[in-house]
Amino acid sequence: MTVSKNEIISDYVVVLGSGLSVNDLNPKERVLINSCPTKIGINKYAAFYKKAEISPTHVYFLDDFSHSSVLILKHIINFLKKQSFKEVNFILSKGYIGYFKKTKxxxxxxxxxxxxxxxxxxxxxxxxxxxxxxxxxxxxxxxxxxxxxxxKPKDLIKFNVIPDNFKLEYISVQNWIARGNKWATTIKEDLYHYRGSLTTVLNYISINFPNKKILFVGVDFNSPHYFFQEELNKLNISATDWTSEFINTEKKHFSIIDYKNTKIDDEFPFIIKSLKETGNTIYSVSEKAYLVEKGFIQTIKLNTIN
Structure with missing residues (x-):
């Protein structure tokens, strides 16, 4: 499939993952993707967006179960404070309510x-x-x-002052490993969640951006490494958790690793069907992405745009 520049500006919501395929984008593709009005960076992406040369408008960060998760989010907040964003929208777990303040x-x-x-x-x-x-x-x-x-004594490291251009939105999600979860229709409900953050981001898009095409950038799944792996290793923050052992063994993203007889493949047909009901269709920039190779989604060719 090919696409025109005007179409991608008006019709697409970008999902920014951390896969290695981000490094394969050419300058023309990066400029085009950057022109999209809505770009949702998943998890650690926002801390390294400068390497991708694609600025997020939204930061999705759900992990709140470990000290290292809190440190990563704090790093993202402090890093983005120093950048010249007109507005940044944070989509956070309700577990972070009370961590951030507007005044000193x-x-x-x-x-x-x-x-x-x-x-x-x-x-x-x-x-x-x-x-x-x-x-x-x-x-x-x-x-x-x-x-x-x-x-619930809060660790002092969890508190942070945020500027006025940071908008915070809190969500809750359903059981991450339960089959047959409900596809939420309002942001007040527990959002759909199954074997990874991507599924919740898609439910979020269906609620807030119906009738928009969805463009996957760096949503690879077929490698355990990030496009910013070298930069991440230099941070004085541990990026490991209980899933790391599985990822290091299988050499791929945890979402597609068979864990207790579950993986993201199980529910992706349901996800596509649910998105279709709100007029959303998914495309991937990378032909090598796992979901493309499995036949769940199609690719889109950006290099043909004039």
């Missing part, structure tokens, strides 16, 4: 409150340790975890 006063107040909570929590744990030292250790751990859940 509210930021400092949050740090004070967090410090008080943390002091109270540690004092309570200390007293419990003294009181429960004669009990079994696992009972102490159970009580400690219950108190920690109730108090």
């Amino acid at each position: 006063f509210s930021y400092l107040l949050s740090k004070v409150i967090s410090g008080i909570n943390l002091f109270f929590y540690k004092t309570l744990i200390f007293l419990l340790r003294k009181t429960l030292k004669t009990l079994k250790y696992d009972i102490f751990i159970s009580i400690k975890n219950r108190i920690q859940y109730l108090l």
Whole structure:
């Protein structure tokens, strides 16, 4: 399929992944993709968009389950603060509600409150340790975890002041490994989620950008490496989690690795069908992308555009 410049500007929403195929784009293709009004960078992409030479308008970042995830998001926020964006729209997990403040006063107040909570929590744990030292250790751990859940003392590193041009939107998602999840029709619902961030981004697009074509850039899946792998390795932030062992063994993206008899292939026909109902069709820039090779989506040739 070929496409005209005017068409891609008006009709396409770009999904920016972190696959190696980003490095294969020529300057003409990068300029054309950059001209699209809506470009959603998934996860770490925004921290390295300058290497791709394609600026995101939206940053999708759902991971909130580890300390390293928080550090990566904090890095993205601080990096984008230094850039000259007119507006950046963040699509974040509801787990990040309260982490970001609009003024330095509210930021400092949050740090004070967090410090008080943390002091109270540690004092309570200390007293419990003294009181429960004669009990079994696992009972102490159970009580400690219950108190920690109730108090939720926030790590001070999670707080950040954001500028006015940063717009925050919070979402929640369904079980990541459950078959037959519901395709959400409003942003207030738990969005569809199955074996990876991409599926939720597609549900988000169907709600906010119906009747738009979807252009995959760097959504490869067939390699465990990022187009910014060298730059990522230089960051003093661990990028590993519990999925890393599977990825290093299989040498591909976790979404297409068979985990507990599930992978993204299982539900992609349903995803395509659901997108069709809102007038959305997916195309990929790379002919070597996994979803193209599997016949789920078609490619689009940008190098024929005048």
